[in-house]
Amino acid sequence: MIDLPQKFLDEIRLLLGDEYDDFLKSYDKPMNYGLRVNTLKISPENYLKLSGENLRPVPWNELGFYYDGSRRFTKNPLYHAGLYYIQEPSAMCPAHMLPVEEGDIVLDMCAAPGGKSTALGAKLKNTGLLVSNDVSVSRAKALLKNIEFFGIKNSLILSEDPSKLAGVFPEYFDKVLIDAPCSGEGMFRKKPSMTAAWERSGPDYFGPIQRRILLNGADLLKPGGMMVYSTCTFSEYEDEGSVEYLLKHRPEMSVVKVKRLWPHKVDGEGHFCVLLKKAGEKPAPSQECYCPQSREDLTPFHDFVRAGNAEDLFDPSRLVAQKGSLYYFPKIMPEFTGLRVIRNGWYLGELKKNRFEPSGAFARALTKDQWSHVLDLSLEDPRVIKYLKCETIEGEEGQENGWYLVCAAGYPLGFGKMNRGTLKNKYPVGWRWE
Numbered sequence: 001m002i003d004l005p006q007k008f009l010d011e012i013r014l015l016l017g018d019e020y021d022d023f024l025k026s027y028d029k030p031m032n033y034g035l036r037v038n039t040l041k042i043s044p045e046n047y048l049k050l051s052g053e054n055l056r057p058v059p060w061n062e063l064g065f066y067y068d069g070s071r072r073f074t075k076n077p078l079y080h081a082g083l084y085y086i087q088e089p090s091a092m093c094p095a096h097m098l099p100v101e102e103g104d105i106v107l108d109m110c111a112a113p114g115g116k117s118t119a120l121g122a123k124l125k126n127t128g129l130l131v132s133n134d135v136s137v138s139r140a141k142a143l144l145k146n147i148e149f150f151g152i153k154n155s156l157i158l159s160e161d162p163s164k165l166a167g168v169f170p171e172y173f174d175k176v177l178i179d180a181p182c183s184g185e186g187m188f189r190k191k192p193s194m195t196a197a198w199e200r201s202g203p204d205y206f207g208p209i210q211r212r213i214l215l216n217g218a219d220l221l222k223p224g225g226m227m228v229y230s231t232c233t234f235s236e237y238e239d240e241g242s243v244e245y246l247l248k249h250r251p252e253m254s255v256v257k258v259k260r261l262w263p264h265k266v267d268g269e270g271h272f273c274v275l276l277k278k279a280g281e282k283p284a285p286s287q288e289c290y291c292p293q294s295r296e297d298l299t300p301f302h303d304f305v306r307a308g309n310a311e312d313l314f315d316p317s318r319l320v321a322q323k324g325s326l327y328y329f330p331k332i333m334p335e336f337t338g339l340r341v342i343r344n345g346w347y348l349g350e351l352k353k354n355r356f357e358p359s360g361a362f363a364r365a366l367t368k369d370q371w372s373h374v375l376d377l378s379l380e381d382p383r384v385i386k387y388l389k390c391e392t393i394e395g396e397e398g399q400e401n402g403w404y405l406v407c408a409a410g411y412p413l414g415f416g417k418m419n420r421g422t423l424k425n426k427y428p429v430g431w432r433w434e
């Protein structure tokens, strides 16, 4: 049994009344493990077929499944191909609740490490714009990896304080998600060490932070826009209390629906989500495309994509070179000068002297049929793991020299350069299978 703080227990008893004993018993239940399928790459049905897994669905998200925690689903080529994200089942609720539509401009305000951003990106289907922000630079870097792993091309990753964003992008977003920092009461079962953190910084510490972020979120939202506020805590001060504060100070906001997940009622940890709407008529969609042009020579990139028969994928006016790194900007992009940028657009690779080195993110956002030279390995082929471990592998008989898109079961993992039957590995070292 976890040693729960008495003050926490007293508050829960007050909140739950008759259900208090059931709530306490939930701490003896086994933990739930979940994965969420990446629909940018595969449908849930096809994932189950391809993996051969018989997984129980998560009731509140059709893309989510429970799995047996004694098995490591991260040690799987399909995970490395970005086909799913490992996510606690209750945490699948907030992004699912936000009604994102194709073409929307979406902000994920507290995004790292990317559980909700990857879900929002999948909903956008690489249309519109996904701005994923986290105030912590180190956490924003983990977020970047997950965005790239998923094959999301239309993102702007920032690391800023929400008040700064509100100053730069007033009423710019169609949808905003605030998965706020909180006292984490709903995670005590998953991470018992969080009880000590709660004693140091509990609801009284997080409440004012949440209230400030919520006001900024409302100011960032277009009239007619929608916002989800979520926490993984039970505290009424942090949940309903923060929402009440928002409604009082931003009367144009109203509650559409509320969902509370209790661990004694569902197979998942504690979570609170509320969907809010801002009054007013939605303005015409933004057409702004900020693409700072540079004088760098892009010939090596054009040669590279021509050799792969992939030139048509790119509108040259959206190719942006920044000190030798090449990005493809989304169709919609606001001017972001002065903000701390972790990533702008789809990172394609490095322009070296007379040659181009493709990135892992480039490969991940392609489909197998978008590149002419493919080394497609079956899931059982030992070369898959060798490739993911950044080792040199052999190609297939008769494969000519050049850049190959290495795939597992048809899903891109990364690039490699074939030379006389041997493939030089270009898988990013930071993504290496350990």
Ligand SMILES: C[S@@+](CC[C@H](N)C(=O)[O-])C[C@H]1O[C@@H](n2cnc3c(N)ncnc32)[C@H](O)[C@@H]1O
Binding pocket: 109, 110, 111, 112, 113, 114, 115, 116, 117, 133, 134, 135, 136, 139, 160, 161, 162, 179, 180, 181, 182, 209, 213
């Ligand atoms: C609950 S976590 C977010 C989890 C994330 N949404 C996911 O699904 O992977 C809360 C995040 O808020 C960030 N954070 C803390 N204070 C913040 C602030 N004042 N503004 C923006 N983000 C903040 C933390 O760095 C942390 O990554």
